[in-house]
Amino acid sequence: xxxxxxxxxxxxxxxxxxxxxxxxxxxxxxxxxxxxxxxxxxxxxxxxxxxxxxxxxxxxxxxxxxxxxxxxxxxxxxxxxxxxxxxxxxxxxxxxxxxxxxxxxxxxxxxxxxxxxxxxxxxxxxxxxxxxxxxxxxxxxxxxxxxxxxxxxxxxxxxxxxxxxxxxxxxxxxxxxxxxxxxxxxxxxx
Amino acid sequence: xxxxxxxxxxxxxxxxxxxxxxxxxxxxxxxxxxxxxxxxxxxxxxxxxxxxxxxxxxxxxxxxxxxxxxxxxxxxxxxxxxxxxxxxxxxxxxxxxxxxxxxxxxxxxxxxxxxxxxxxxxxxxxxxxxxxxxxxxxxxxxxxxxxxxxxxxxxxxxxxxxxxxxxxxxxxxxxxxxxxxxxxxxxxxxxxxxxxxxxxxxxxxxxxxxxxxxxxxxxxxxxxxxxxxxxxxxxxxxxxxxxxxxxxxxxxxxxxxx
Numbered sequence: 001x002x003x004x005x006x007x008x009x010x011x012x013x014x015x016x017x018x019x020x021x022x023x024x025x026x027x028x029x030x031x032x033x034x035x036x037x038x039x040x041x042x043x044x045x046x047x048x049x050x051x052x053x054x055x056x057x058x059x060x061x062x063x064x065x066x067x068x069x070x071x072x073x074x075x076x077x078x079x080x081x082x083x084x085x086x087x088x089x090x091x092x093x094x095x096x097x098x099x100x101x102x103x104x105x106x107x108x109x110x111x112x113x114x115x116x117x118x119x120x121x122x123x124x125x126x127x128x129x130x131x132x133x134x135x136x137x138x139x140x141x142x143x144x145x146x147x148x149x150x151x152x153x154x155x156x157x158x159x160x161x162x163x164x165x166x167x168x169x170x171x172x173x174x175x176x177x178x179x180x181x182x183x184x185x186x187x188x189x190x
Numbered sequence: 191x192x193x194x195x196x197x198x199x200x201x202x203x204x205x206x207x208x209x210x211x212x213x214x215x216x217x218x219x220x221x222x223x224x225x226x227x228x229x230x231x232x233x234x235x236x237x238x239x240x241x242x243x244x245x246x247x248x249x250x251x252x253x254x255x256x257x258x259x260x261x262x263x264x265x266x267x268x269x270x271x272x273x274x275x276x277x278x279x280x281x282x283x284x285x286x287x288x289x290x291x292x293x294x295x296x297x298x299x300x301x302x303x304x305x306x307x308x309x310x311x312x313x314x315x316x317x318x319x320x321x322x323x324x325x326x327x328x329x330x331x332x333x334x335x336x337x338x339x340x341x342x343x344x345x346x347x348x349x350x351x352x353x354x355x356x357x358x359x360x361x362x363x364x365x366x367x368x369x370x371x372x373x374x375x376x377x378x379x380x381x382x383x384x385x386x387x388x389x390x391x392x393x394x395x396x397x398x399x400x401x402x403x404x405x406x407x408x409x410x411x412x413x414x415x416x417x418x419x420x421x422x423x424x425x426x427x428x429x430x431x432x433x434x435x436x437x438x439x440x441x442x443x444x445x446x447x448x
Contacts, residue, residue, distance in 0.1 A: 031241035
C-alpha cells in the first residue's frame with residue numbers, strides 16, 4: 001500500500017495525464033473499490049468498478065484535494081455507480097433473452113478462487129447485514145474512510161455512521177458462521 | 191462449551207452505547223477483539239487482505255484507458271462544467287430591460303402600423319380580421335401599387351377608375367384576384383367611412399378623398415357604400431363613449447396631420 005505522499009504524487013501525475021499516475025492510484029485503491037462494490041452491487045461489481053474509474057478519469061480535473069479527499073471522492077462515485085449498475089442489472093434480469101450462460105471457470109480462475117476464498121467468504125457474511133450496516137463496515141474497514149467521510153459518502157450523520165458500524169460489527173461477532181470459523185481456527189492452532 | 195463462553199464474551203463486549211462505539215472504532219482501526227471474538231478478527235483480516243492477482247488483473251490496460259479517458263475529457267468535456275459565464279447583475283438588468291423595450295416597441299409599432307393600414311397586405315388582412323373592432327383597416331391593394339399618385343393627382347381619372355368594380359381587370363396582374371382587390375378596397379374604405387360616421391375612428395384623409403372620387407362625389411359616398419353592401423355593426427362602434435373613442439383614435443393621429 002503506497003504512502004499518502006506516494007498517492008499525492010500519483011494524483012499529480014494522473015492530473016498531468018501520466019499513465020503511471022493512474023496505474024499507482026488504481027493498484028492502490030481498486031481492490032478496496034471492488035470489494036466494496038461486491039457488497040453494494042454483487043455480480044455487477046466489476047462493471048460498476050470500471051464505470052467508477054472511468055468517471056474518476058473524466059472528472060479528475062474538477063477534483064481538488066489530497067489523497068484523503070480523493071479516497072472519499074472515489075468511494076462516493078463508486079457508490080453511485082454501484083447503485084446504477086444494480087438498477088441496470090435488475091432491468092436485464094427482467095429480460096431473459098439477455099441472460100448469459102456461465103462459462104466453465106479455467107484453471108487460473110480456480111487458483112484465484114482459492115487465493116481470495118477467505119475474502120469472498122467474509123464479503124458474503126458482510127452481505128447478510130442490513131445495507132446501511134454493511135456499507136458502513138465496508139467503508140470504514142476496507143475503504144479506510146473516517147467517520148466524517150463515510151457519513152458524506154452515505155449521506156448520513158456521523159452518529160448514524162458510528163452506530164451502524166457498531167451494530168454491523170456486533171452482528172458479525174454473533175454470526176454463527178463467523179463464530180464457527182473462530183472455533184475451527186483456534187482448534188487448528190492448538 | 192467454548193462456543194458458549196465466546197458468545198457470553200461477545201455479549202459483554204458489545205453492550206450498546208458509547209463503549210460499544212469505542213470498541214467498534216478500535217476494531218476498525220485494526221485493533222484485536224481478543225480470544226473470544228477470534229472469528230470477527232479473522233473476518234476483518236480477510237476483508238483487509240492484500241489484493242489478489244484477480245483483482246489487479248489488467249492494470250496496464252486500465253491505466254492506459256484511464257489516461258485516454260482523462261485526455262478526451264479534458265479536450266471535449268471541460269466546457270460542459272465550466273462554461274457558466276458570470277454576468278454581472280447590472281448587465282443582466284440592462285439586457286433584460288433593453289430586450290423588453292424592443293419587444294414592446296415592435297409590438298406597439300406593429301399595432302400602429304396595422305392601425306394606419308401600413309402593413310403588408312397579408313398581415314394587414316389578418317390584423318383587420320382580428321382587430322377590425324379597434325379600427326384596423328383592411329389591406330389597401332390598389333393605391334399601394336401606384337404609390338403616391340392618387341393623393342397627388344386628386345380626382346384624376348386613372349387612379350380613381352382602378353378601385354371601382356366597373357374598372358377593367360387589366361390593372362391588377364394576379365388573375366385569380368381580378369374581382370377581389372377593388373371590392374376589398376371599397377370595403378375597407380366604406381368600413382372606415384362608416385366607422386367615422388358612427389363616431390368611431392376618424393377616416394384617413396387620403397382614403398376619404400379616394401373614396402369620394404370613387405363614389406363620384408362626397409355626397410355619393412353613402413349610397414356608394416350602401417351599394418357595396420358594407421355595414422358596420424353598431425355595437426362595435428358605440429357613438430363617442432369618452433375613453434373608448436379616444437383609445438381608438440390614437441392610431442389614426444397620423445391621418446389628420448397629412
